[in-house]
Amino acid sequence: MNKKEAKPYGITPWEVSGDLDYEKLIKDFGVAKISGELRGSIGVSNPLIKREIYFAHRDADKWLSDAKKKKRVSILTGRGPSEKMHLGHLVPFLIAKSLQEKFGCDVYIPISDDEKFFVKEGLSYEKSIEYSKDNILDLIALGFRPGKTFIFEDFVYTDIYRYAAQIAKKTTYSTARAIFGLKPENNVGWTFYPAMQAAHILFPQFHKGKHMTLVPIGIDQDPYMRLVRDVAENFGFEKPAAIHAKFIPSLYGEAKMSSSDSGLNVIFLDDDKKTVETKIKKYAFSGGKKSIEEHRRLGGDPDIDISFQYLKIFFEPDDEKLQKIYDDYKSGILLTSELKEILIKRINDFLGEHRRKKELAKKQIGKFLMKN
Numbered sequence: 364m365n366k367k368e369a370k371p372y373g374i375t376p377w378e379v380s381g382d383l384d385y386e387k388l389i390k391d392f393g394v395a396k397i398s399g400e401l402r403g404s405i406g407v408s409n410p411l412i413k414r415e416i417y418f419a420h421r422d423a424d425k426w427l428s429d430a431k432k433k434k435r436v437s438i439l440t441g442r443g444p445s446e447k448m449h450l451g452h453l454v455p456f457l458i459a460k461s462l463q464e465k466f467g468c469d470v471y472i473p474i475s476d477d478e479k480f481f482v483k484e485g486l487s488y489e490k491s492i493e494y495s496k497d498n499i500l501d502l503i504a505l506g507f508r509p510g511k512t513f514i515f516e517d518f519v520y521t522d523i524y525r526y527a528a529q530i531a532k533k534t535t536y537s538t539a540r541a542i543f544g545l546k547p548e549n550n551v552g553w554t555f556y557p558a559m560q561a562a563h564i565l566f567p568q569f570h571k572g573k574h575m576t577l578v579p580i581g582i583d584q585d586p587y588m589r590l591v592r593d594v595a596e597n598f599g600f601e602k603p604a605a606i607h608a609k610f611i612p613s614l615y616g617e618a619k620m621s622s623s624d625s626g627l628n629v630i631f632l633d634d635d636k637k638t639v640e641t642k643i644k645k646y647a648f649s650g651g652k653k654s655i656e657e658h659r660r661l662g663g664d665p666d667i668d669i670s671f672q673y674l675k676i677f678f679e680p681d682d683e684k685l686q687k688i689y690d691d692y693k694s695g696i697l698l699t700s701e702l703k704e705i706l707i708k709r710i711n712d713f714l715g716e717h718r719r720k721k722e723l724a725k726k727q728i729g730k731f732l733m734k735n
């Protein structure tokens with residue numbers, strides 16, 4: 364059989380392109396696959412874990428074993444505030460929250476307003492700070508525990524610089540270039556930033572001493588883990604662990620949910636009911652057939668259908684219910700319009716709650732932000 368040749372892909376923290384073959388990524392990045400046993404042992408019912416959105420890891424077993432022995436462990440994952448937040452941005456935070464609930468551990472959330480300022484064409488300093496303030500409210504709204512959750516912005520919590528500097532001194536330019544694919548035309552802010560993100564990842568240990576930290580990230584962020592794990596020993600620290608998520612597709616079905624087309628291809632957390640309805644109805648890539656008659660006869664393809672995928676990833680935690688939607692769609696009992704209605708309702712329920720909690724977050728923000 365003539366197997367279709369996989370297109371080459373490119374993955375750096377700044378760019379994702381080409382077809383994604385996750386088995387190949389595991390080999391290329393030198394990470395481990397999350398086994399069924401490890402998955403079970405993490406023991407959270409979050410769809411992102413049980414449905415294998417998180418597919419790879421580094422030393423997550425070691426983190427888990429310490430957590431179960433009630434040793435100090437922490438979780439850290441960050442946000443680059445380049446724009447308003449959309450559903451795809453929530454992935455690492457949803458899992459951080461589930462793990463905090465289960466293990467009662469500290470969660471650290473660095474906000475890399477500097478990163479996005481350096482890297483994103485046309486993003487002004489003022490605007491990056493504005494997004495940072497807005498995104499922080501979205502994150503608090505997810506329900507992290509006050510007193511156990513530490514949020515800090517690079518432009519505000521400037522204490523982080525002293526750690527970045529110590530890491531920068533241990534990192535040669537050629538190492539950074541090789542890991543991150545830095546280009547000669549990149550501004551020097553961009554070339555320094557890896558030391559900053561490495562400082563974020565070691566921050567829990569600078570803050571509370573040597574212990575295991577788990578970093579939920581998209582696989583594109585793994586180069587930072589390599590850098591951090593190489594320098595951790597210089598400071599007498601543990602090598603931080605990571606769990607890696609697959610990319611979440613955009614409404615159009617593009618491999619990574621990254622907003623383009625004026626945001627029509629993603630659901631923003633501040634999209635109102637009508638906008639959600641229009642985006643899903645018009646733009647969510649469908650695995651349904653062209654006509655109702657044909658759909659009834661041949662059935663749809665849930666595996667490529669974005670509405671089904673979003674239910675699977677975010678909005679239908681009940682395995683039996685999800686299976687029924689899958690079967691009904693595949694057999695043609697459930698029409699595309701009906702599937703989309705299910706998703707629209709779920710998203711709007713979630714976003715309605717989210718907006719309410721984001722309002723409350725404005726009063727709680729002081730309990731979360733770190734001060735110099």
Ligand code: TRP
Nearest residue numbers: 440441442443473475560563580
């Ligand atoms: N660079 C990440 C992004 O663009 C955001 C980020 C900043 C981060 N610091 C981090 C992620 C530390 C994980 C760990 O999304």
